[in-house]
Amino acid sequence: MWVIRPEVSDEPGTSTFSLVHDRHAYGPFVVPYVGQRFIYAAAGVAVAALLMEMKPSVVARGLAALPPLMRYLTQQADREGRVLIDDRADHPETIRTVLETVRETYPDKKIWCVYQPGSYLRTKAMLSELEQALSLADFVYIADIKGYPKEKSEGLHSRHMVASLRQAHPATYYCENTEDMASLLADRVTSRDCIVTIGANDTAQVIISSLIAPSETSVETT
Template identity: 35%
Template sequence: MTKHYHFIGIKGSGMSALALMLHQMGHKVQGSDVDKYYFTQYGLEEAGIAIFPFDEKNLTEDVELIAGNAFREDNNQEVAYAIKENRPFRRYHEFLGHFMEQFTSFGVAGAHGKTSTTGLLAHVLKHIADTSYLIGDGTGRGSASSDYFVFEADEYERHFAPYHPDYSIITNIDFDHPDYFTSLEDVFSAFDDYAKQVKKALFVYGEDKELRRLTSPADIYYYGFSKEDDFTAVDLVRTTNGSDFKVEHQGKVIGSFHLPAFGKHNILNATAVIANLYVAGFDMADVAKHLGTFGGVKRRFTEKLVGDTIIIDDFAHHPTEIVATLDAARQKYPSKEIVAVFQPHTFTRTIALLDEFASALDEADSVYLAQIYGSAREVDKGEVKIEDLAEKIKKKAETITVDNVSPLLGHKDAVYVFMGAGDIQTYEYAFEQLISRLAQNNR
């Protein structure tokens, strides 16, 4: 049955992906959002999905409402109008929890790495069987005839609470989102509740002590680099072309794999995907074939060449993610200087993890810091400044602004790694423009 959906906040990464998926399944889709451009709207516009300014007139009687989690009665006129008029609406995660019941579902959760892992699982599975998916980078695919559904399960505010997937990967448990979670134990309790809702099998990183504490009625399989794990990545060869490895299960090699990605964390992500698909009954030759063609996901080690300058854009906004991204950069560019350009995301996270951020950034050869990007959910109380982070970094760390990124020019034979979840891309764009202007002037 074809339905007509209206998305309140359609440019959100999850919302835009869900909108695209439903559109591709043959449903009528429209949405509203702020006028500011977001990279997620490109795919919506390409698909011909109408995007309107927020206005209660958008809420006609024929539309089913899906509201983004950031929009409430006190900050959005459409949500306020829906509540006033007793119009039912569901949040993204509430809709998704019901929607996935029609498929064999594969969830991917974790404090870090879930977008990359979801993207890899979706890429492999869609080439083997008809698969719909939702990825946190704003990518979605829908097919009315799909048997399988791959999705990213977000722990923030326990949004994954409505999900009851058949299978799930959990990449790690770490303390993050200090504006919501009170402690690591609080984060663990959320993941433990989610794990108990998995129906068939759960795949978790074996060296994560918090993951080892999880209990679930589903079978639990551990993956990693240890012989103690149920699925073990062995014979690792990391080169500038990617990573080669084998996976052992119950004392036997179940396949040899090449992954055109960098960093040990990506080998772990791939091992989780391999383990899940093996248990789900898929042929490992097919898995290996399509693993080798994975092109990555948006804003996860995305590379570009501006003139002869290599720029990497990455969503890394937690110390664990920064270390992983810098490790990947060193694998691919072992002879180049690694220049980190980092923007902390939220004041609460910066305060909670200040020492950890400093230690992670010391893995780079040179460090530049952009101004802290505050969330709409918080107020800057002046408790932390970017200079506080700069002082804790052992290497000399210099702060930059969007209006002056020229300090970045002082490096030769370097790779620039821009990291953050705020507006770090505006700094990146300013740097690209500066490089282009200098190239033109030198002609």
């Protein structure tokens, strides 16, 4: 049996782990992504490669050289030093994973989450699960549902979601205007907190571009 042993990463934006099999240790292996899901995926690749008798050093170099992923826990810092994290998560379980990872990475920071649902149908079908996942953030702002082409609204509006979630999580608000939302975050969020944009890309793009100075360069940490 192979055992995965997560380790502390020396470099931000990476995950480190070792493998143990028949009392033999392999690693450490480093992947340029943050989160347990990436450790499990990379461990599977590493085990397969080792079973094919590839050298551990070769496996380690290959994993470390993996390309960055767009909108998977992508991290940036704005002009005020606030941490901005963007992820395309739109399923309750992936949203939960993102927020848990952010909480583990920044245990002392408050999480301001801005979520734009991508689909009316999915949002309606998984409303309860979405609310439970989003409640992991300290503050939640929900933008208008983007919706797919020709998709019907199913009688659902983001205001309904806000009203429902607010019963158990009072710090939940409706994001009516994205530009105003960016200004509100700039005024209220300090450098001791982090902003997490989740879901469809429309709202995330506006908020991030408003908070990032034109001269700054974004950095992928996934």
